[in-house]
Amino acid sequence: MADPPLGSHRSPSSSLSKRQLATATRRHWQLEDLDFDRADAASVSRDWLSFRIVATASFIETASDLYARNLREFFAGDDEVVPWLASTWEPEELRHGAALRAYVERFWPAFEWEERFRAFLAEYSRTCIIPELEASRSLELAARCIVEMGTSALYRALHGYARDPVLRKLAGLIYSDEVQHYKHFYRHFQRYHQHERQSRLRVGRTLLKRLLATRGEDGLCAYRQVWDFAPTDEPFDADYGVFGRELTALIRRHAPPEMLTHMILKPLDLPPPVIGAAAKLSGPLYRLWLSAGN
Ligand SMILES: [Fe+2]
Numbered sequence: 001m002a003d004p005p006l007g008s009h010r011s012p013s014s015s016l017s018k019r020q021l022a023t024a025t026r027r028h029w030q031l032e033d034l035d036f037d038r039a040d041a042a043s044v045s046r047d048w049l050s051f052r053i054v055a056t057a058s059f060i061e062t063a064s065d066l067y068a069r070n071l072r073e074f075f076a077g078d079d080e081v082v083p084w085l086a087s088t089w090e091p092e093e094l095r096h097g098a099a100l101r102a103y104v105e106r107f108w109p110a111f112e113w114e115e116r117f118r119a120f121l122a123e124y125s126r127t128c129i130i131p132e133l134e135a136s137r138s139l140e141l142a143a144r145c146i147v148e149m150g151t152s153a154l155y156r157a158l159h160g161y162a163r164d165p166v167l168r169k170l171a172g173l174i175y176s177d178e179v180q181h182y183k184h185f186y187r188h189f190q191r192y193h194q195h196e197r198q199s200r201l202r203v204g205r206t207l208l209k210r211l212l213a214t215r216g217e218d219g220l221c222a223y224r225q226v227w228d229f230a231p232t233d234e235p236f237d238a239d240y241g242v243f244g245r246e247l248t249a250l251i252r253r254h255a256p257p258e259m260l261t262h263m264i265l266k267p268l269d270l271p272p273p274v275i276g277a278a279a280k281l282s283g284p285l286y287r288l289w290l291s292a293g294n
């Protein structure tokens with residue numbers, strides 16, 4: 001399977017084009033599509049930045065069932081969101097986790113994935129709870145757009161950084177899924193927003209809050225179980241800071257700021273004359289997100 005096209009981040013249109021129809025009916029990728037034998041195991045296993053990104057992401061993605069359970073409960077009675085979460089979103093996030101885990105176990109076999117994941121889950125499950133969701137359904141959907149923007153940025157950056165063709169392909173496949181997740185959450189946001197009519201200020205505050213939190217709790221809990229496997233002379237806090245700065249540099253280098261700022265601002269539904277001015281503000285917004293957690 002060829003790498004997916006990167007940069008297809010246009011908003012969903014009301015009617016499906018031939019290309020979209022073909023994409024919709026195409027078989028979704030599977031772990032078996034990745035040929036790990038193509039990788040240069042010796043050089044991969046020395047790439048500690050890839051290890052730290054992939055291992056951290058593998059924990060967060062594998063724990064998606066916790067968040068999925070919360071979302072299903074939060075959207076109970078919605079016969080569009082709940083089936084999509086169960087049939088598409090959760091299985092795809094878990095597939096990301098399984099593929100990333102398989103990559104870690106293949107190239108860093110001494111990393112005790114199962115044991116460390118259990119330690120991560122014990123801590124993370126205390127914060128991944130329904131009271132932590134937003135105050136309304138439309139606001140939670142706006143927040144989900146920011147989370148999917150963040151994962152899109154991460155995998156886009158990993159795709160750009162990775163020299164190993166297998167990791168490059170995997171990051172590209174996950175990136176494509178994350179962009180689709182963004183589009184779905186955005187569509188459901190629009191649906192709820194029509195009824196809730198939250199003020200632009202309230203939506204903006206929610207976006208900003210989640211923007212500053214995307215590098216927060218789950219990443220910190222996951223990294224706590226990953227950092228000491230890679231060579232480091234730093235204590236945990238300092239090492240986490242270094243990791244954050246390395247990620248920021250990767251995202252700056254490989255993820256187009258126009259794409260990310262478009263994804264950040266879209267739920268605000270700004271009128272056309274304001275979009276130009278908002279685009280100027282989006283630079284600082286983008287930098288604010290990148291600096292959060294550093
Ligand atoms: Fe994912």
Ligand SMILES: [Fe+2]
Binds near residue numbers: 093151178
């Ligand atoms: Fe996602």
